[in-house]
Amino acid sequence: MRVQGTIHDLTTDMKIITQHPEARQVIKALQITDTHLFADSQGSLLGLNTEQSLQAVISQIRAHRRATDLILATGDLVHDGTRAAYQRIFSHLGNFDQPVYCLAGNHDEARTLQNTLREGRIKYVEHAYHGSWHFIFLDSTVAHSEGAHLTKATLNALETYLQEAPDTNTLICLHHQPIAMGSHWLDTMAVDNPEAFFGITDRHPQIRGILWGHVHQQFDGMRNDVRLMSTPSTCIQFLPKSRNFALDSATPGYRWLDLHPDGHIETAVERIAAVTGKVDMASNGY
Numbered sequence: 376m377r378v379q380g381t382i383h384d385l386t387t388d389m390k391i392i393t394q395h396p397e398a399r400q401v402i403k404a405l406q407i408t409d410t411h412l413f414a415d416s417q418g419s420l421l422g423l424n425t426e427q428s429l430q431a432v433i434s435q436i437r438a439h440r441r442a443t444d445l446i447l448a449t450g451d452l453v454h455d456g457t458r459a460a461y462q463r464i465f466s467h468l469g470n471f472d473q474p475v476y477c478l479a480g481n482h483d484e485a486r487t488l489q490n491t492l493r494e495g496r497i498k499y500v501e502h503a504y505h506g507s508w509h510f511i512f513l514d515s516t517v518a519h520s521e522g523a524h525l526t527k528a529t530l531n532a533l534e535t536y537l538q539e540a541p542d543t544n545t546l547i548c549l550h551h552q553p554i555a556m557g558s559h560w561l562d563t564m565a566v567d568n569p570e571a572f573f574g575i576t577d578r579h580p581q582i583r584g585i586l587w588g589h590v591h592q593q594f595d596g597m598r599n600d601v602r603l604m605s606t607p608s609t610c611i612q613f614l615p616k617s618r619n620f621a622l623d624s625a626t627p628g629y630r631w632l633d634l635h636p637d638g639h640i641e642t643a644v645e646r647i648a649a650v651t652g653k654v655d656m657a658s659n660g661y
């Protein structure tokens with residue numbers, strides 16, 4: 376995959392996370408991703424009960440008592456695509472007092488996701504404004520495929536939304552990674568037309584960050600002046616830089632983001648201490 380621009384990996388260099396004085400106008404977001412719930416509450420991925428794992432992550436979020444304005448649920452909300460699984464995930468997400476913006480991932484059924492939504496705080500939209508920030512949600516899924524593509528219509532919508540608010544700090548969210556993660560098996564499922572995507576984003580300096588799920592691992596980087604971020608799943612973790620499928624012993628987690636009025640992004644990943652049950656670490660797929 377060829378992507379213009381140099382990408383700096385900041386994952387192990389979190390020193391750029393600093394306190395910022397303009398705390399009052401900061402938009403505070405949480406990212407919860409790749410929850411992979413099943414219709415059955417006993418459903419598990421490689422030995423890990425995904426609903427219990429999600430509940431542990433949510434308990435940690437509540438324990439930390441972070442002020443929150445919105446939640447970003449960046450796909451693979453369910454694993455089996457069933458209406459019952461969506462009802463389960465929405466019952467968890469609906470317990471938050473803030474709007475929850477959902478994206479579909481490669482394990483989702485977008486139509487079922489949409490049909491299961493009721494009026495309320497859980498939303499499936501293309502973009503939204505909060506304070507001095509603009510959030511754009513891109514559908515990167517391809518029907519009946521695990522791969523990723525941004526269609527002409529999606530890219531046109533991106534361009535339109537960016538032109539609509541050229542002076543508003545913007546965070547772009549999608550499910551799949553738009554850059555190579557250095558993990559061969561995962562990168563076969565990366566966005567397959569990143570040149571078209573970055574060809575647009577490079578013309579819009581109000582974009583401050585690009586955020587994704589799918590890769591079940593943390594990544595923090597910079598491309599030009601844009602922050603790039605991926606976030607651990609709330610269930611199983613994939614081993615970074617692994618050529619073939621491999622699990623990581625890192626625990627599930629979530630990401631918080633403080634989005635400042637000047638465009639500065641303060642962010643970190645938080646993980647739970649341990650998982651319940653025995654994960655099949657030797658598995659070569661799921």
Ligand SMILES: [Fe+2]
Binds near residue numbers: 409451480589608
């Ligand atoms: Fe996933």
